[in-house]
Amino acid sequence: MGLTKTALFTKQQNEIAAMAKALAHPARIAIIQYLIKQNACICGDLVEQLGLAQATISQHLKELKAVGIIQGTIEGASVCYCIDPKTWKRYQQVFAGFLKDVDFKDSSCC
Amino acid sequence: MGLTKTALFTKQQNEIAAMAKALAHPARIAIIQYLIKQNACICGDLVEQLGLAQATISQHLKELKAVGIIQGTIEGASVCYCIDPKTWKRYQQVFAGFLKDVDFKDSSCC
DNA sequence: TTGTTACATTGCAATATTACGATAAAACAA
DNA sequence: TTGTTTTATCGTAATATTGCAATGTAACAA
Numbered sequence A, B: 001m002g003l004t005k006t007a008l009f010t011k012q013q014n015e016i017a018a019m020a021k022a023l024a025h026p027a028r029i030a031i032i033q034y035l036i037k038q039n040a041c042i043c044g045d046l047v048e049q050l051g052l053a054q055a056t057i058s059q060h061l062k063e064l065k066a067v068g069i070i071q072g073t074i075e076g077a078s079v080c081y082c083i084d085p086k087t088w089k090r091y092q093q094v095f096a097g098f099l100k101d102v103d104f105k106d107s108s109c110c
Numbered sequence C: 001t002t003g004t005t006a007c008a009t010t011g012c013a014a015t016a017t018t019a020c021g022a023t024a025a026a027a028c029a030a
Numbered sequence D: 001t002t003g004t005t006t007t008a009t010c011g012t013a014a015t016a017t018t019g020c021a022a023t024g025t026a027a028c029a030a
Helices: A011-022 A026-038 A043-050 A054-066 A085-098 B011-022 B026-038 B043-050 B054-066 B085-098
Strands: A070-075 A078-083 B070-075 B078-083
Touching (some): A011 A085, A011 B011, A011 B026, A026 A054, A026 A070, A026 B011, A043 A054, A043 A078, A054 A070, A078 A085, A085 B085, B026 B043, B026 B078, B078 B085
Antiparallel strands (some): A070 A078, B070 B078
16 A cells, blocks of 8 residues: 555654654755754755755755754745754654663573 | 665765664554564564554564664574664664764854 | 746656565474 | 464555656846
């Protein structure tokens, strides 16, 4: 069917998966890293930097905006993008919480 | 085209994206959480727990095995799955490294 | 106004993912 | 051996993702 059965899982599980999905493409990782390095930039900079078509970059930016990890502010004809500090902290917390230390038994399997 | 242009990105960016992709489905999050809670379990347990078809669970297990986050050992007719401690630590390090603290300028955007 | 620049959106093609029934394979019991 | 249990794999359908050319839209300049 190709449709994830969201209802079978907890809210938390769906949230972690959705957050991971936003990071599940190298172009989006590259965008985030570039935004951190430059503090902020416009869409055109990313098109040059990454070597993907403008429409493609715009689509990736849309996805990152949808999960709230970046925000864009209109700056004349261009749009200035940057990391949203609040969502960034949430990402840190959620992933640190999920990837917590586990007390693995000796050679854990059976 | 539907084909990610892997060559445009660094090895590190591709790795982070691949690791995130493995976590980008709630069923796989649920499987990992259950494995941590129970220390280990067999495929049949997960089929009961999650309410997905056996073929579907088996497929998710295959993906998790492919990135090395879980390992399976044959135990008679069944297969015992558990978290791979080494890969788990790598996940912790990689995500902690990527989601590091950022010194956000005042209201960071432009 | 006309033209230009910067992005977003639309429409499409190629590929990937999700899900499951059916079937295969391997271990074991009777 | 035959049957049962457990998991993997195959085949298929439905849906999602990736990528880009073309087009739309908004801001600005001349």
